[in-house]
Amino acid sequence: MLKYALLGFLNYQDASGYDLKQLMDVSTSNFWHAKQSQIYTTLKKLEKEGFVISHIEAQESRPNRRVYEITESGQIDLKKWLSQPLMTIESRKETLLLKLFFSAQLDPQVVLTELRLQRNLHQSQLKKYQTTTKDVIQQFASSLDMQEDARLWEATRRFGESYEEMYIRWLDETIEEISDA
Amino acid sequence: MLKYALLGFLNYQDASGYDLKQLMDVSTSNFWHAKQSQIYTTLKKLEKEGFVISHIEAQESRPNRRVYEITESGQIDLKKWLSQPLMTIESRKETLLLKLFFSAQLDPQVVLTELRLQRNLHQSQLKKYQTTTKDVIQQFASSLDMQEDARLWEATRRFGESYEEMYIRWLDETIEEISDA
DNA sequence: GAATACATGTAAAATGTTACATGATTTT
DNA sequence: AAAATCATGTAACATTTTACATGTATTC
Numbered sequence A, B: 001m002l003k004y005a006l007l008g009f010l011n012y013q014d015a016s017g018y019d020l021k022q023l024m025d026v027s028t029s030n031f032w033h034a035k036q037s038q039i040y041t042t043l044k045k046l047e048k049e050g051f052v053i054s055h056i057e058a059q060e061s062r063p064n065r066r067v068y069e070i071t072e073s074g075q076i077d078l079k080k081w082l083s084q085p086l087m088t089i090e091s092r093k094e095t096l097l098l099k100l101f102f103s104a105q106l107d108p109q110v111v112l113t114e115l116r117l118q119r120n121l122h123q124s125q126l127k128k129y130q131t132t133t134k135d136v137i138q139q140f141a142s143s144l145d146m147q148e149d150a151r152l153w154e155a156t157r158r159f160g161e162s163y164e165e166m167y168i169r170w171l172d173e174t175i176e177e178i179s180d181a
Numbered sequence C: 001g002a003a004t005a006c007a008t009g010t011a012a013a014a015t016g017t018t019a020c021a022t023g024a025t026t027t028t
Numbered sequence D: 001a002a003a004a005t006c007a008t009g010t011a012a013c014a015t016t017t018t019a020c021a022t023g024t025a026t027t028c
Helices: A002-012 A019-028 A034-050 A071-084 A097-102 A110-141 A147-178 B002-012 B019-028 B038-050 B071-084 B095-099 B108-143 B147-180
Strands: A054-055 A065-070 B052-057 B065-070
Touching: A002 A019, A002 A034, A002 A065, A002 A071, A002 B095, A019 A034, A034 A054, A054 B019, A054 B095, A065 A071, A097 A110, A097 B002, A097 B147, A110 A147, A147 B095, A147 B108, A147 B147, B002 B019, B002 B052, B002 B065, B002 B071, B019 B038, B019 B065, B038 B052, B038 B065, B038 B095, B065 B071, B095 B108, B108 B147
Parallel strands: none
Antiparallel strands: A054 A065, B052 B065
């Protein structure tokens, strides 16, 4: 699926592996992320399969850049993937819930410490959605001619915001329940 | 991390790979799941590392079972993992959001179809949390002497319920926003 | 002078998915 | 008669993470 994340970005504009990593980190990283090494190897694979092509861009006093461009075949494949509806819901992995599930044998204070720490982390993440992420989207939306795109980016941001609000509410309820026990 | 899911279950009682797959499917699968093949290979690895031991149980008119038991080393490792607080939040992958992010070029009707389909799926999942999952937990809680455990299982169930409610709300808002455009 | 940003890549290990293989018993 | 359940496992493949490797330029 990283394939389609990369094709999605390249469909906006040509980019190097380095660029793509930066782009993901500031935009999709909350629902789709990848390590630099995986991006480089996937790009190489996509080029072999004909979905992208690359050329070297020489730079003075900086390493050369390998810039990727989406091919027509890549565009067709991307659009096909986007158009085909998902027939299932995503199955998540949530380590905190796994730990909590098996934590009855622990001292409740240990569990509470964990939950309070998570509350702080999720509070920070919520703030980030409400400030940094929101700003980044608005910047992109105004600088380029991308109002249509920005509405959808904003929808994904709101998902993150709702998710964190829900998470914090649940943590508060769970902390209270364990405290009362 | 599957390691700790398996140790967690084996800490309650001995079980075969088959049993563990069934257990996960009815309990943790919404926040931790694994394929049968991965469970079998991980158990084998855990035995080599000394966290579990196994013996064959003969059965008439059914294939033999290889039953695993947690070792003291396994119990210590499990407890250590449970006690050590997570210092980060989980980074999810949510294919629907990735698709939505790049969907500005699509016909809005195609996007709406996708979102409505997801709404149905999440509605079903919500019902499942409210009925099947709730019943399973209550059954376990009453049949065995596991009230303490059941409270935490119930907390993880409530997370799932809250998550699905949030998801549906977000889908409704997003569907409306795209419809208005 | 140290840390960060720029920029690319490889190698190894871990994790996870899909497919194959077998075969009896029980339920529909 | 067909399908599902019980039960175990291997092999191949795909994905992801961690670590290694290099080197310049800019910023603190």
